[in-house]
Amino acid sequence: MKSFSHYNPKSVEEAVQVLSTYDGKAKPNAGGTDLLGILKEKSLPEYPEAIVNLKTIEGLSYIKEEEDFIAIGSLTKLSEIAGSQMVREKISLLADAAKEVATPQIRNMATVGGNLAQDVRCWYYRYPHHLGGRIVCLRKGGTLCNALSGDNRYHSIFGVAPMEKYPCAEGCPAKTDIPFYMSYIKEGKIDEAGEIMMKYNPIPAITGRVCPIFCEPKCNRKSFDEPLAIRCVERYLGDQLLENKEKFYRKPCKENGRSVAIVGSGPAGLTAAYYLRKKGYSVVVYEKLKNAGGMLYNTIPSYRLPKPVVKRQIEALEEMGIKFKTGVEVGVDIRLEELSDRYNAVFLAAGAWKERKMGIEGEGFAISGLSFLMSKEELAGDIKGKKVAVIGGGNVAVDVARTLLRMGATPSVLYRRTKGEMPAFEEETRKALEEGVEFSFLTLPKAIKKVDGKLELSCVKMRLSGKDESGRPRPVPVKGSEFTMLFDFVIKATGEEPEWEIIPGEIKRDIRKEPSGAYKLEGNLFIGGDFANGPSTVIEASASGRAAFTLIDKWIRGDREDFIDEMVKQRPNTSIFVDIPRVSIPEIPPSERIKVLEGEETPDVGWNEIKKEAERCFNCGCLAVNPSDMAVALIALDGEIVTTKKRVRAEELFTDSGLGKVLLDPDEIIKEIRIPKPKAGSHQRFLKFTLRKPVDFAIASVATSLVIKDGLCVDARIVLGSLAPVPLRAKKAEELLIGKPIDESIASVAASLALSDAKPLGMNAYKVEIGKTLVKRSIFA
Amino acid sequence: MEKKRKEGVRSGKKKKIKLSVNGIGYELEIGDKPGEVDYGHTLAHTLRETLNLTGTKVACDHGACGCCTVLMDGKAVLSCMTLTVECDGKNITTIEGLKDNKTGALDPIQQAFIEHSAFQCGYCTPGIIMSAKALLMENPSPSKEEIKEALSGNFCRCISNYQAIDAVITASNRGR
Ligand SMILES: Cc1cc2nc3c(=O)[nH]c(=O)nc-3n(C[C@@H](O)[C@@H](O)[C@H](O)COP(=O)(O)OP(=O)(O)OC[C@H]3O[C@@H](n4cnc5c(N)ncnc54)[C@H](O)[C@@H]3O)c2cc1C
Ligand code: SF4
Ligand code: SF4
Ligand code: FES
Ligand code: FES
Numbered sequence: 031m032k033s034f035s036h037y038n039p040k041s042v043e044e045a046v047q048v049l050s051t052y053d054g055k056a057k058p059n060a061g062g063t064d065l066l067g068i069l070k071e072k073s074l075p076e077y078p079e080a081i082v083n084l085k086t087i088e089g090l091s092y093i094k095e096e097e098d099f100i101a102i103g104s105l106t107k108l109s110e111i112a113g114s115q116m117v118r119e120k121i122s123l124l125a126d127a128a129k130e131v132a133t134p135q136i137r138n139m140a141t142v143g144g145n146l147a148q149d150v151r152c153w154y155y156r157y158p159h160h161l162g163g164r165i166v167c168l169r170k171g172g173t174l175c176n177a178l179s180g181d182n183r184y185h186s187i188f189g190v191a192p193m194e195k196y197p198c199a200e201g202c203p204a205k206t207d208i209p210f211y212m213s214y215i216k217e218g219k220i221d222e223a224g225e226i227m228m229k230y231n232p233i234p235a236i237t238g239r240v241c242p243i244f245c246e247p248k249c250n251r252k253s254f255d256e257p258l259a260i261r262c263v264e265r266y267l268g269d270q271l272l273e274n275k276e277k278f279y280r281k282p283c284k285e286n287g288r289s290v291a292i293v294g295s296g297p298a299g300l301t302a303a304y305y306l307r308k309k310g311y312s313v314v315v316y317e318k319l320k321n322a323g324g325m326l327y328n329t330i331p332s333y334r335l336p337k338p339v340v341k342r343q344i345e346a347l348e349e350m351g352i353k354f355k356t357g358v359e360v361g362v363d364i365r366l367e368e369l370s371d372r373y374n375a376v377f378l379a380a381g382a383w384k385e386r387k388m389g390i391e392g393e394g395f396a397i398s399g400l401s402f403l404m405s406k407e408e409l410a411g412d413i414k415g416k417k418v419a420v421i422g423g424g425n426v427a428v429d430v431a432r433t434l435l436r437m438g439a440t441p442s443v444l445y446r447r448t449k450g451e452m453p454a455f456e457e458e459t460r461k462a463l464e465e466g467v468e469f470s471f472l473t474l475p476k477a478i479k480k481v482d483g484k485l486e487l488s489c490v491k492m493r494l495s496g497k498d499e500s501g502r503p504r505p506v507p508v509k510g511s512e513f514t515m516l517f518d519f520v521i522k523a524t525g526e527e528p529e530w531e532i533i534p535g536e537i538k539r540d541i542r543k544e545p546s547g548a549y550k551l552e553g554n555l556f557i558g559g560d561f562a563n564g565p566s567t568v569i570e571a572s573a574s575g576r577a578a579f580t581l582i583d584k585w586i587r588g589d590r591e592d593f594i595d596e597m598v599k600q601r602p603n604t605s606i607f608v609d610i611p612r613v614s615i616p617e618i619p620p621s622e623r624i625k626v627l628e629g630e631e632t633p634d635v636g637w638n639e640i641k642k643e644a645e646r647c648f649n650c651g652c653l654a655v656n657p658s659d660m661a662v663a664l665i666a667l668d669g670e671i672v673t674t675k676k677r678v679r680a681e682e683l684f685t686d687s688g689l690g691k692v693l694l695d696p697d698e699i700i701k702e703i704r705i706p707k708p709k710a711g712s713h714q715r716f717l718k719f720t721l722r723k724p725v726d727f728a729i730a731s732v733a734t735s736l737v738i739k740d741g742l743c744v745d746a747r748i749v750l751g752s753l754a755p756v757p758l759r760a761k762k763a764e765e766l767l768i769g770k771p772i773d774e775s776i777a778s779v780a781a782s783l784a785l786s787d788a789k790p791l792g793m794n795a796y797k798v799e800i801g802k803t804l805v806k807r808s809i810f811a
Numbered sequence: 812m813e814k815k816r817k818e819g820v821r822s823g824k825k826k827k828i829k830l831s832v833n834g835i836g837y838e839l840e841i842g843d844k845p846g847e848v849d850y851g852h853t854l855a856h857t858l859r860e861t862l863n864l865t866g867t868k869v870a871c872d873h874g875a876c877g878c879c880t881v882l883m884d885g886k887a888v889l890s891c892m893t894l895t896v897e898c899d900g901k902n903i904t905t906i907e908g909l910k911d912n913k914t915g916a917l918d919p920i921q922q923a924f925i926e927h928s929a930f931q932c933g934y935c936t937p938g939i940i941m942s943a944k945a946l947l948m949e950n951p952s953p954s955k956e957e958i959k960e961a962l963s964g965n966f967c968r969c970i971s972n973y974q975a976i977d978a979v980i981t982a983s984n985r986g987r
Pocket of ligand 1: 057130140657
């Protein structure tokens with residue numbers, strides 16, 4: 031064993047004090063039967079710097095009978111508990127469990143506190159460092175649970191201990207709980223999946239088509255084969271939501287009598303409108319263009335986002351009772367102050383539409399990219415067969431170039447940095463290149479001149495040198511590299527900014543640049559989306575719309591915290607491992623793609639494929655089971671655990687509420703366990719199945735505590751050990767027994783019920799029958 | 812801060828631990844020099860490497876086989892899962908301490924093991940005998956079940972378990 035500092039505290043206070051100075055890098059040692067194993071293997075990435083011996087603390091080893099409970103000091107040895115006459119008489123279940131732990135020698139050393147606080151026994155987790163290096167599995171901060179795809183015969187049959195934060199969800203600007211809705215899709219439950227989705231993102235049919243996919247690169251499955259095709263599933267789900275809009279975009283049950291005006295019908299506006307309406311606000315959306323949908327409808331090309339999809343989305347929202355006033359420009363047709371007066375709040379989500387100036391000579395000859403995308407129909411005749419320069423490297427530039435191609439023109443994109451620095455989505459640039467769009471990188475236009483009916487573009491070649499203030503490589507002109515090119519049209523797409531003029535001059539407005547943020551200005555004005563943050567993405571704007579909703583709702587209701595999330599549902603247990611490749615998302619070949627302007631370039635994927643893809647989701651978490659026999663017994667007896675920081679029911683201490691969320695703080699010590707004295711008619715049983723008796727940990731165990739009165743079961747606690755991440759109460763079985771006489775047949779039914787929610791993995795299905803048998807015998811034998 | 816914490820333990824006069832092994836008192840200095848006890852040393856290591864009492868065996872070194880069993884204040888414990896620095900003031904008995912010091916006679920359990928050939932390779936034997944010793948000290952006339960239970964933490968790869976149980980029965984009969 032590697033060395034460490036070592037302390038022999040005399041009191042609990044002293045032990046806690048030492049532990050807390052080490053800031054998580056010190057470990058208490060009781061019997062050492064668990065801790066020393068971990069130290070010897072060096073299986074954990076962090077080796078403790080100090081060990082604090084609890085055995086020198088006096089007065090922590092006792093078994094006391096109080097008026098209505100039995101108190102046991104945390105340093106009491108398991109052999110003492112197993113051998114105590116009083117424990118055996120009053121709470122035989124605990125004595126039996128203690129007796130079932132390991133071997134006589136270990137029971138002479140092992141303490142009850144150490145037993146409750148011991149670490150998991152997963153063999154991947156405990157793999158010794160000196161044999162080729164420790165395994166950094168999910169529980170240790172890695173990306174994969176090795177047991178899921180590997181050997182899981184000793185692992186949970188009731189799913190995983192979920193992660194506190196999922197990498198996929200963290201990647202998504204809306205923090206969409208991806209594994210949660212995937213779990214439902216695996217079970218074919220579209221409604222439930224949709225319900226989860228809508229909590230984070232109410233426009234998935236749209237984001238499922240145009241999102242640059244923030245989540246997939248973070249998906250853990252990439253360390254195994256390829257990431258989950260999350261956007262593909264999202265699109266399917268989004269289309270289902272629109273197809274069943276009467277179910278998912280329902281009118282609120284009651285109106286709350288307040289009203290909000292939203293300026294702008296892009297993703298931020300639509301999202302805020304949805305959540306506000308759902309809460310009973312009356313919502314009116316003002317849109318200056320003649321079609322609602324902002325960028326979504328008006329500029330994103332149809333081959334990426336078909337107009338009917340946007341239309342259906344707007345219709346769904348309209349059916350919720352959201353009113354859209356299109357063709358009304360705030361600041362021109364109606365004053366902002368008027369909206370302020372008329373509505374309880376105004377949300378400005380007018381996007382970023384104003385084309386930034388390049389500041390070059392002859393800029394007036396260039397058409398703006400956004401206006402081209404909006405009015406391409408009118409230009410169609412003129413542009414066919416023409417040579418067109420597209421200046422810029424963002425999404426608008428690439429959309430313009432790909433649209434031009436489809437209109438029969440020859441676009442040439444001029445960008446002053448290189449492909450690597452292009453702000454456009456990689457997927458879009460790739461497709462543009464496949465289709466034959468020509469790119470001139472490191473090229474900066476300096477002037478546009480009209481020469482014989484054509485446009486002459488004077489350019490200079492650039493090179494990258496150093497970094498600019500945004501941290502990107504700085505393009506600098508190469509001396510003497512000036513040249514000219516001739517085009518029929520020049521379209522500039524060099525960036526957009528919000529039209530801040532909407533806001534009257536006297537209101538101070540500063541830009542925050544936090545893509546998913548929303549902010550309150552003076553009075554009842556709120557801003558969000560690209561209008562507040564500059565050009566971003568649909569999902570970022572949508573997330574900002576949701577943030578705006580929260581802000582507005584809270585503000586209008588005067589900060590009363592009564593918005594309780596109605597969806598605190600138990601996550602379904604659906605960790606499975608399927609070794610199937612990622613769904614191949616069909617793509618129309620480039621040569622075909624460029625022939626059509628309106629048709630969607632990515633065809634639909636069918637339900638079977640979608641379900642299979644969802645099954646690929648690992649539902650990331652840890653499959654290890656809590657190995658403590660005493661915990662199972664203590665929960666069945668409804669015991670309490672007293673630590674230096676809290677007094678909790680054992681059942682509440684052992685919760686699978688997130689990886690990394692450990693039972694105890696590093697400077698917290700278990701002091702005592704308390705077991706209420708059982709009522710008259712108590713029937714207690716602890717049963718444990720292991721491979722090699724006596725030394726092995728449980729494959730399955732059951733602790734059952736029943737109270738029988740006048741021949742009927744009046745109270746039942748049945749706890750399954752080593753079958754789930756933490757000891758699991760078989761509540762369905764308990765409910766069945768209440769009020770009934772106990773006989774063999776009811777014990778059989780209860781046993782089946784106890785295991786009915788099990789979803790075994792590849793190698794641990796055998797645990798189901800063992801679990802049933804133990805439950806049955808624990809009730810009736 | 813970190814430095815201070817460590818100095819608190821390590822600097823100044825060398826720390827010592829006192830323990831008795833087979834009735835002989837030892838004062839061992841804590842440190843990383845030969846002959847000293849490091850914080851990371853197990854009792855099994857100290858017995859074998861520092862005190863040269865190699866009768867205690869280490870097989871799994873993980874608390875799972877019982878080979879390293881010794882008596883600590885009369886109770887059978889695993890020396891491979893015990894930190895020596897936490898044995899201050901303890902009375903340890905190892906297999907070397909069972910024989911009668913005056914007469915040199917073997918402990919009745921040892922004698923019975925020889926008579927029953929209760930071993931083949933013998934690697935597990937010291938541990939089994941120590942477990943048996945702890946049992947007979949507490950319960951001089953155990954039942955067969957009680958013997959099985961007491962030896963249940965000792966594994967024998969050579970399958971001499973049956974002979975071992977018989978040997979303990981013989982030893983307990985003699986003690987009567
Ligand atoms: C071969 C073998 C077989 C085993 N079989 C079983 C089995 O069948 N069933 C079973 O349940 N267990 C089994 N165990 C696990 C075993 O180590 C525990 O049962 C034992 O009770 C742990 O107690 P300890 O005092 O030795 O813990 P330690 O090793 O001292 O501590 C365990 C952990 O708890 C922390 N800790 C200790 N005391 C406290 C406290 N009071 N407050 C806060 N934290 C504390 C320590 O820092 C450490 O992280 C087995 C172990 C071995 C080696
Ligand atoms: S079950 Fe848990 S401890 Fe074991 S490999 Fe999976 S994540 Fe790691
Ligand atoms: S496998 Fe599922 S839960 Fe895990 S990161 Fe990928 S999508 Fe998220
Ligand atoms: S060596 Fe100590 S139990 Fe195996
Ligand atoms: S005699 Fe060889 S291991 Fe027991």
